[in-house]
Amino acid sequence: MSTANDRVVVVGAGVSGLAIARELAPDHDVIVLDKGGVAADTSSRASGMISLSLEPFPEEWASFALSQFRDLDGRGVFSFTERETVRLVPEANADLYTDRAPDGGEFLTRSELKRRHPDSFGDLSAYGGGLVYDGTGSLDALDYAMTLKWAAERAGAGIFRDHEVRDVRVEDGAVVGVETEYGRIEADHVVYATGWRTRDLLDGYVELPVRPLRWNAVVIEPDDPLPDDCPMGSEPTMRMYWRPTDRGNVLVGGNEHLLSDPEGTPMGVQPSFRERVVEDVAPLLEGVAAGRIRREDCCPTADCASPDGLPIIDAPAEGPEGLAVVTGLHGRGVMLSPVTGRAVRSLITGEDPPFPMAPFRLDRFDDRSADFDYRSHWGPGGDGSGP
Ligand SMILES: Cc1cc2nc3c(=O)[nH]c(=O)nc-3n(C[C@H](O)[C@H](O)[C@H](O)COP(=O)(O)OP(=O)(O)OC[C@H]3O[C@@H](n4cnc5c(N)ncnc54)[C@H](O)[C@@H]3O)c2cc1C
Structure with missing residues (x-):
């Protein structure tokens, strides 16, 4: 568990990485590194549909995320428009x-x-x-990402573009930092929020069943x-x-x-x-x-799918201590980002989040291969027969 001012390196400045930085920056030393620009990959292309009440998610995820969007409305350049x-x-x-x-x-x-x-x-x-x-609405994904960045920076996070992370550094079974294209950065905790690339990037540390x-x-x-x-x-x-x-x-x-x-x-x-x-x-x-x-x-290069359609947000037991991962957002990463941020905070600090974490765990999958069929959220079997 973290102690105040522990260094957290977040790899990936999409909405997930930025939401994590916003959650942790008030009481941690947070650095976010992205190999490209801020939200320049999948996140800025999102349609901005916030339709949590239609999704097969626990009610607590939906109510937590919705309350966060409502709180953030009007701050930075962010606005959240509620519509049925x-x-x-x-x-x-x-x-x-x-x-x-x-x-x-x-x-x-x-x-x-x-x-x-x-x-x-x-x-x-x-x-x-x-x-x-009801309980649905929309936002502009780039404005949202820029507002998360602004809020995280105001709380002390350092957010750096054009910094590719090449490896996670591990000593005695625990992370000690990352290797970037410019050299080493030390850290007590490392979070990979690198979308569909996460499977390859963490190959050798933890096997993640996700596909682009x-x-x-x-x-x-x-x-x-x-x-x-x-x-x-x-x-x-x-x-x-x-x-x-x-x-x-x-x-x-x-x-x-x-x-x-x-x-x-x-x-x-x-x-x-x-x-x-x-x-x-x-x-x-x-x-x-x-x-x-x-x-x-x-x-x-889009988003990435998991076998059951739910994300993987976990500090996997088989990985090195201090490593957390966020992936498999299955086309729902913007609407879930407030939950993602708080979930990672809970993994790092040990605090209880106001929603269930069990559906995020990697160990729900026995088979970790990326050889699985797509499971749509549209309804049973994805054929539109369900609501
Ligand atoms: C057309 C479209 C419409 C969508 N509509 C919606 C919607 O309406 N609602 C919704 O909730 N979701 C939607 N989504 C899904 C949503 O965009 C994603 O779930 C979300 O953006 C994922 O965010 P992320 O931060 O996890 O990943 P990403 O945005 O992919 O960010 C990952 C970041 O990691 C960086 N990175 C990768 N490798 C490295 C490395 N080695 N070193 C450093 N940085 C690295 C990348 O450059 C990237 O910036 C949509 C997606 C698309 C494509």
């Missing part, structure tokens, strides 16, 4: 929900949905209605800006989601899939994804079908 989310239910599945909406959700028929949001939805003829969730995962997103400018009360949404059979942006545009994302060669994969969004957005998703929203695509974003 509608998960559309295909006509054939509507009977499943008429008497029994899942926890936290309310089922509205198609006509009820249209009455509630008369200027938001377009052609919903294929849907029996939608499950409406890719997402695509586009921003469409509708004919007229979306109304202020336009909800966020998702369509489980297509595995697509959307949200209004601050400028009245709509961001549409989805198409997540495992990748075997992230660095050899082209950067552009896949044509099949673009077609699906234009032909199938845009008509669901009023005035968006005739809109223009303003931005295409894809992150071939």
Whole structure:
């Protein structure tokens, strides 16, 4: 367990590393090192959907993260916009929900949905209605990351870009620092928050069952800006989601899939994804079908998946003492980042966090190989049949 002013080196300045730095900086000597820029890898590409109440997470993770986003709203350059989310239910599945909406959700028929949001939805003829969730919202991922950086630096953290960490240094079974491209840095604790690369970077210290995962997103400018009360949404059979942006545009994302060669994969969004957005998703929203695509974003080095879809946030028993890892965020790393930060703080200080830690443990996996099939959050089997 840490003592006051212990040195913690955090490897990776994405939202995870920055959230960890913010948690630890008030009473530790924190250094964050990134081989590139701050949030320049996956984190800045995130769609900023905060849809914790729809995810298969313990309720305490959702309530903790939500309270942190609300607290941070208005600080730095960060704003958190709360909106409800509608998960559309295909006509054939509507009977499943008429008497029994899942926890936290309310089922509205198609006509009820249209009455509630008369200027938001377009052609919903294929849907029996939608499950409406509150406790959801959105943020700009880069503004969020920059605000975490600002808060961590104000609390004393040193955050350095263009510092590649080449190895963790271990003596007598405990970490003593890291080896960077510029030399050694001593540390009492080392946290790897290096996304999909973490498996390779820690090879020889601990085996992590994670695989690179890719997402695509586009921003469409509708004919007229979306109304202020336009909800966020998702369509489980297509595995697509959307949200209004601050400028009245709509961001549409989805198409997540495992990748075997992230660095050899082209950067552009896949044509099949673009077609699906234009032909199938845009008509669901009023005035968006005739809109223009303003931005295409894809992150071939993307995020990373774990076999059960939940992250690994642990100080694994088989690793050297003082080593903690964060990986396998499975496309949910921004919304979970407040939980990630507090979870790592608890691993380092021994304090109890206000949420369960057991689902994060590495030892829940007997098989640590990266040879597993993708498990989607969209529903049982990932086929959209579940809420
Ligand atoms: C298109 C898209 C949309 C998404 N939408 C959402 C969303 O709506 N909501 C949500 O919650 N999540 C979303 N995600 C997922 C989210 O972006 C990730 O889960 C999150 O950014 C992971 O953050 P991280 O800090 O763990 O990893 P990363 O952002 O990948 O950061 C890891 C950092 O480690 C650094 N690094 C790697 N190796 C080294 C080394 N050797 N030395 C030093 N530094 C190193 C990298 O340069 C990088 O900056 C989306 C992802 C994509 C691609």
